[in-house]
Amino acid sequence: MSFEDKSLQCSDCGTTFTFSAEEQEFFQSKGYTNEPKRCPACREARKAERYGSSGYGNRSRRQMFPATCAECGKDTEVPFQPREGRPVYCSECYSKVRESR
Numbered sequence: 001m002s003f004e005d006k007s008l009q010c011s012d013c014g015t016t017f018t019f020s021a022e023e024q025e026f027f028q029s030k031g032y033t034n035e036p037k038r039c040p041a042c043r044e045a046r047k048a049e050r051y052g053s054s055g056y057g058n059r060s061r062r063q064m065f066p067a068t069c070a071e072c073g074k075d076t077e078v079p080f081q082p083r084e085g086r087p088v089y090c091s092e093c094y095s096k097v098r099e100s101r
């Protein structure tokens with residue numbers, strides 16, 4: 001059985017995309033009888049939405065500020081703006097400092 005490249009229209013964005021012979025063969029080998037309804041870009045977008053919904057949009061990612069550890073002098077990053085006159089510790093020293101208190 002041979003396949004030919006086919007032009008399909010995406011039901012999401014309306015773009016015409018190619019359903020290639022290879023993909024058709026792949027679809028058939030998987031037992032799929034339906035043609036894809038969406039272009040590869042929209043398929044990817046939907047996948048990303050489904051699997052990455054918790055951190056979607058990177059809004060939950062905290063901004064990190066570069067700082068120098070007051071204890072060991074190592075370059076580190078802290079999740080807050082370091083202030084003048086306030087010691088900043090790297091994560092290693094921070095846990096040490098906290099324990100000694």
Ligand SMILES: [Zn+2]
Binds near residue numbers: 012014038039041043
């Ligand atoms: Zn699309």
Ligand SMILES: [Zn+2]
Binds near residue numbers: 072091
């Ligand atoms: Zn340190």
